Amino acid sequence: MRQNVPVPLDRSSAGDPARTLELLWRVPAGTPRRGPRKRLDIDAVVAVAIGLADADGLDAVTMRRVAQRLGVVPMTLYTYVPGKAELLDLMLDTAYLRMSRTDTAGRPWRDRLTAVAEENRALFEAHPWAATISTGRPPLGPGMMAKYEHELSALDGLGLHDVEMDAALTFLLTFVQANARSAAEARQVRQDSAMDDEQWWAANAPVLDRVLDPGAYPTAARVGSAAGAAQRAAYSPEHAWEFGLRRVLDGLAALIDGRAGSVETGPGAR
Amino acid sequence: MRQNVPVPLDRSSAGDPARTLELLWRVPAGTPRRGPRKRLDIDAVVAVAIGLADADGLDAVTMRRVAQRLGVVPMTLYTYVPGKAELLDLMLDTAYLRMSRTDTAGRPWRDRLTAVAEENRALFEAHPWAATISTGRPPLGPGMMAKYEHELSALDGLGLHDVEMDAALTFLLTFVQANARSAAEARQVRQDSAMDDEQWWAANAPVLDRVLDPGAYPTAARVGSAAGAAQRAAYSPEHAWEFGLRRVLDGLAALIDGRAGSVETGPGAR
DNA sequence: CAGTACACCGTACTACGTACAGAGTAATTC
DNA sequence: GAATTACTCTGTACGTAGTACGGTGTACTG
Structure with a gap:
């Protein structure tokens, strides 16, 4: 185990x-x-x-x-x-070199960044291991360069400084990678323990009941059980992705839409 | 290794x-x-x-x-x-058990979530290894429970559903952990290679010049050198943190401030 | 006092990355 | 053509890891 x-x-x-x-x-x-x-x-x-x-x-x-x-x-x-x-x-x-790169020139920035996010998500879905390799010193090869150029271009012309463009991209990619890592860890743990989440909870529940002071963690108990129920509905990874991506884009919107300077700046979606 | x-x-x-x-x-x-x-x-x-x-x-x-x-x-x-x-x-x-937990009851939600973020950041600064342990199946011990209860309470009363509260917390913590992991990876790589970033770039530069088609990556070259210059100003980790946290909070603001229902809902800060 | 559950220890197995030295091969040099 | 040399491929072995297994002695229970 x-x-x-x-x-x-x-x-x-x-x-x-x-x-x-x-x-x-x-x-x-x-x-x-x-x-x-x-x-x-x-x-x-x-x-x-x-x-x-x-x-x-x-x-x-x-x-x-x-x-x-x-x-x-x-x-x-x-x-x-x-x-x-x-x-x-x-x-x-x-x-990186083999990733698909959609041309989204001329489309609203949300669409463009969503495409970048989804390309990276697809990468990590096809190659879960890619999310778990440290990028402390990225491989400066042809794949990395093509990827960086492509992704930056999705942020070009929005009125951001160069440093902001890099920071915004890093922010977006960090989110995607963190999500992919979570998924990879979940898979790993399921495989290593030869136990799915259901079984794991079933094994834990009796001890938790015995050990947990009821009423000591009111908010956690309420929210945790709601979240747990939602996850049991096979809801969870997809939900975290959608929820997170919306927040990430909304967060960037506060930066981008505040800037004058581009016809591509569209209204926040949904 | x-x-x-x-x-x-x-x-x-x-x-x-x-x-x-x-x-x-x-x-x-x-x-x-x-x-x-x-x-x-x-x-x-x-x-x-x-x-x-x-x-x-x-x-x-x-x-x-x-x-x-x-x-x-x-x-x-x-x-x-x-x-x-x-x-x-x-x-x-x-x-987790030994983390400091600030009581921010009654303060605006941005302050409260900022406090949560900074508590976790402090954890990872004191114990960088904590960021690198898989939380695929979190340890359901007293530390974890206290932490979860405390952090959820910072999101309580803002008009979010229980599932949204959990999702929002996960989103925030994922950001903090991803940042801490980056920092830990950078440290690790510096230590393993016995080479700081300056030396590494110096070793790479001549080969990159020889191998890179100039003009093939215009945006990357422009932005990369700007970001590189900024990083050389010892700017980078702190910058990624501040930039990212602001985006995270702005992203959550789009969710929270859109909800009626709480006196604690304040205007977006900054 | 006998029996037994338990703490502690020594040895050893598997798996990893890779250092090192040797054997064989094909291009270069004479 | 022969000698040299640079290079590929291989076998063996080292050091480090987690931990399975079996033995030994201890302190409690009956």
Whole structure:
């Protein structure tokens, strides 16, 4: 069983950042290669790693398993990738590169930001592991750059300063990622404990009843049971998403709609 | 480098939620103890674990190290705690229990929610590891309950339904935690790579210049350099916090101030 | 006093990332 | 053509983690 466990924020990029960048951008080797031909390439390694992560989560991505899938011994991977941290960078940038990017030019800013949010949500739905990789030092690869450019353009021309544009985007993306992490953690916990929420509550209820001073937590009891009932109606993740996104957009509206300067500024939706 | 918790394939009921709850609430043993006296107690174990985590991060909390600090052999800990996951639950609930809780009754809702946000921010500043523990299944201990009750009461009487109160609180706390996680990740990466942001950028810049098609990412280049300059002014984490919290509150204002029903409903601040 | 439940400990297993040294291969140099 | 050299691939092994298992001695119950 595994209950609350540190969320695995892999990645450290202990190696040389310049080397990592060259890998991300697939900079070809300078001197002609001498020894035996390579039997694999980086893309194959990354593809297998992504496949494992998609299927069984980030924990399933071990150097040993990736190697096995490729028919080589674990240490062979180190001729393609300096270490696991860099492999995770490559996975993430690849996922970024393959995201769908809707062109919303000319549409009201709410539509544009909603599209950005939903593109990211779709990313995390297709690749839940992507939400759990630390982005403390983002992989500055082609995927990341394309993503950043695309998403910033949704905030351009709204009368925000450059620093505000970056802050607003960070704010939006942080919300989406936090939501995706919650979902990933819920999945993880369900899998690790081999117990769904219903069973977990059923196991807890009798002890809680015995231990909890009734009346000590009046608001919590009232709200918690209402929220619990709502969640049992398979309501919860979708609800948190919709509720949160509306708040995020309303929060940005107070900033954006207050600014003069753009024909694209529309009235707050709904 | 971070390690993963092995997932026990068999042994389904090894980690019993009821047992965890009893630990959290310090339910005393039923039958009189027979064998040798205990030389420790749970609180000592938890205190040492928290001390390690505060000082050197969650990675420093290993059963071996905790045991060593207590002058016992690692396996001895298992008489006090079923496993590491439960120890983390206990640490988290203890941190929750010790949080400061300001009484803001009667004050405008923005002040009250700001206080809640700042209490949580202070928690994560004192115990950065607390932000990185999965709350997929929250520890339903005395700390968690007190925290939930306190924070919900800040949202009571504003004309929100119970489900909305829960959603609004989750939204606020998710923001605070996401911020704290970013900070923790930044710290972690700085420590793991033994390289500060300045050095990292310096190492990346030459390769980026060589690899990046100038003009391919116009918005990103403009905004990125503006944001980068702002961050270099030691501006960034504080800025993200202030910017984000204002958006969060403005977003909630659109919900709360639209509701009739409470004298406490004040005009949007700032 | 015998029996027993329990605290504590030593050993060992599995899984991880990866350091290191060796073997074989193909391009370069003579 | 032969020697050199750079490179790929491999086998072994180290250190760290959580914790299963079985043994030993203790202090209470009958």
